[in-house]
Amino acid sequence: MATSIKSYPVLLAMLVLSTVRAGTDADLGAKIAAQGTTDGVAPCMSCHGADGAGIAAAGYPRIAGMNADYLAKQLRDFHAGRRDHPVMTPMAKALTEDKILLVSAYYGAMAIPTVAAQPPDAEVARLAQELIAWGDWTGRGLPACSQCHAPAGNGIGAYFPGIGGQHAGYLKAQLQAWRAGTRANDPLGLMQAAAQHLTDAEIDALSAYYAAQPAAAPVPAENAPTAAAGKFSVGPDEVHAGEVVQQGPPPAGREPGEGGHFRAPPRGDLPDGPFGEAILQGQAIFGNTNAHKVSAKYVGNDQACGNCHLDAGRLAESAPLWAAWVAYPAYRSKNRKVNTYIERIQGCFTYSMNAQASAAGGPPSADSETIVSLVAYSYWLAKGAPTGDDSMPGRGYPRLKETEQGFDPERGAVVYAAKCALCHGENGAGVAQGDGRTLFPPLWGSESYNWGAGMHKIDAAAAFIRHNMPLGLADSLSDQEAWDVAAYMNSHERPQDPRHEGNLQATTERFHGGKFDYYGKRRTVEGHLLGEQPARK
């Protein structure tokens, strides 16, 4: 955070259009925090403490070390009436945008105080851990908490706050407010939608569990819309942009599992011994393929299996593994031969995970620990499914009907900015954690799936997006929006098709026919044909 403050470039009105010294900004922020302002703002520390740790018993949150953009957005939302609190609202109304920025930067840069909440008992912890790691997506359409707040609960960027180490009382009050709709300043209505699915017991468990977790610095999301390269804080224009992604009541969304789909076994229902361990390892690899110690060497980009197969391969209409398992071996026109299930998932490495650029230089072998674990996991998910049924309801992605307007990347760019850039970034690069783990997957560029992956086809991508995105708000996009944004996504350069043998035209003719494929046909803004230049990092 210290680094960020040094490069902090915002021009403050109170300083006469000169480059400010970092020390001076911090001093100003510190002054507001400690003394308030002359126009009626009370010192922040009277409630949030000198160390910014808040007061657990009073429900005052810890703000020290939170993402400064997040803090600024909250102050701005109190100021504008988009969030309400009897104490905070009048304070924020008295703050100017300049002061909001100063005081947010001050608290964002402050060391994270140690929190000493008692961990809940084991049963409560298990309930919380299940929701944090998995949510209940297939059951209730509830995404995992970790999906947006990061696995450690430290938050991502300006829109997904750190909640690990926050006071339980505050967390509980907020979850109840999201659920009731009395707090509604979340981007896309994502948090409201999630909270609607939570029971009282779950809110209690999550609040208690997160409160006992160590707080940590949030994951930076440098490509996110309100924190674009070179900018650290949010100015008045971005406030407006912020409103675009803010939508009040959440869309109804899909209720997954309603269609009488096959259900994979409960997560905890594992066989004992080495086979159960193999299944668990397969599950871990599936969700974190590019960073898992066993599988990382076969992945040449920032993708994991779970990016395309939601709910860790369980969700119907999101290419669930249980439907794939019983449908292989099968003939595939893609490579004009009968493929075993193992060959099929080796194909995922070759294309969706661009194994050519990996340390191993290619997909894992059939007897590798990676493949064996993924096979064990897939097989277990399909427990009870009838062998040879290649049309289980919910298999693959439901085909999306074409629209009268067709698809258009220009229209798609607008959808993308409003609905997708929040997580995947304005430049499509997604967000990775320091350890290489992907939090929001990259959609194009060198770290995305390559030109041989199924997802590069606009119809496949449109179907996936329409039924699954935005995450937690599945089925909220119109067909037209899905088609357009898929076209926009796939109008960008990405890693070369591994079947390319040096001639773009030949590769295009052989593998990239049809109107749903821009490879070798459409030009980038730089003027070259897609597939002509290597995707840049």
Next chain:
Amino acid sequence: MATSIKSYPVLLAMLVLSTVRAGTDADLGAKIAAQGTTDGVAPCMSCHGADGAGIAAAGYPRIAGMNADYLAKQLRDFHAGRRDHPVMTPMAKALTEDKILLVSAYYGAMAIPTVAAQPPDAEVARLAQELIAWGDWTGRGLPACSQCHAPAGNGIGAYFPGIGGQHAGYLKAQLQAWRAGTRANDPLGLMQAAAQHLTDAEIDALSAYYAAQPAAAPVPAENAPTAAAGKFSVGPDEVHAGEVVQQGPPPAGREPGEGGHFRAPPRGDLPDGPFGEAILQGQAIFGNTNAHKVSAKYVGNDQACGNCHLDAGRLAESAPLWAAWVAYPAYRSKNRKVNTYIERIQGCFTYSMNAQASAAGGPPSADSETIVSLVAYSYWLAKGAPTGDDSMPGRGYPRLKETEQGFDPERGAVVYAAKCALCHGENGAGVAQGDGRTLFPPLWGSESYNWGAGMHKIDAAAAFIRHNMPLGLADSLSDQEAWDVAAYMNSHERPQDPRHEGNLQATTERFHGGKFDYYGKRRTVEGHLLGEQPARK
């Protein structure tokens, strides 16, 4: 056959203890055939023709080019009243053993006459082909005709006559006689048992179909009990031996499919296109692994998958593939890891098919045509079976309860001679066709499964034998017989365990514990420990 006659060593009483010239023997046989004998035997050719082709309309069989031992046995059986025919019985009664041998050798050496029966219509042919290739084992316990009469219908050795190119009327009469029990001179009652399952329509179809097939020289079975090395014909002692394996009415046998077992799809119910072709190829490889053009290079002995998995992997309690498919991946203590189905069948190549000694030097890779075809075939057989069910009724071989007497190879040798040597040969080497195809699999020696295969364990072998052998007379052995003969079989040398790293004792301790395993423990008749010397061809 000409060669055999030249080496024909039997001493004929009519010649004064001198080595006879082959020409003379043939002349004597020819004389009986053409002129009969002075003591009342009519010329054979009056009914069977000068060319030995028989007379179709009269129901007189073709005998030219039949296996001479088979012909001699029939004459001997007519002579002794074990087979009956109004014309043949009095003739045979008037023949001495010497003359039986002479005339049999004469007709055995005769060129096979061309037969010109009209092929039956397509539907009849299909019915016959199905029975010839597959029988209806799982349904009725009916083995395939080709199993004993060879795929081309040309017969094997002294006990399994050539039936291709035989007259339809004769074939039909014989099948009806076997079924009715009015002909009963078959070894072990095998043919009576098979014929009991045949319908009238099937007898008609088989007779018509085989009659239209070209006749061909029978496959020699040099190791069979009555045709041991150096002997061409059967003397008085062997007549007695012949009686041992002859048992009158067939045992009841098992009625497979009665236990409500899972049923694989009907053979003809294949998907269209390349996937159906892959399944068919898998089926072909399964039955003929060591000689099939795709898979032969991975097989280092004379074994095929179908030798241990009867009815081409369909039969319950004979390690059916449909039960295995849904039970893999799984942890195996054998190699202490989770094995995919592909690794499991690679293990079959490594051990049961001794891939180390193959042209490829090891098992086929996971993406080889061989493995993909076998996977497609297995998957298809399991169509509808529930994924993950690792205890389908009929899986594997049923465990065989230990007996009070335990098992004893010496006792087993007696069982073997009476019930097994007929097909597998006195030296356990089985019978191979000229093209390398295995007709009766070798049970020990260089061409059998190696010391790492599951079948080398006496308990596994006993279970397999008890429930499946002799072929077509399943469940006719007592538990004690099965245990003893399994011990006898596995007390012989066979190819080395591929896990052996140079030290017999270490390999024994690591992989060959327990009382059901003779490796590294029991000595051969030559005095070395099993596993110490390479098995000889």
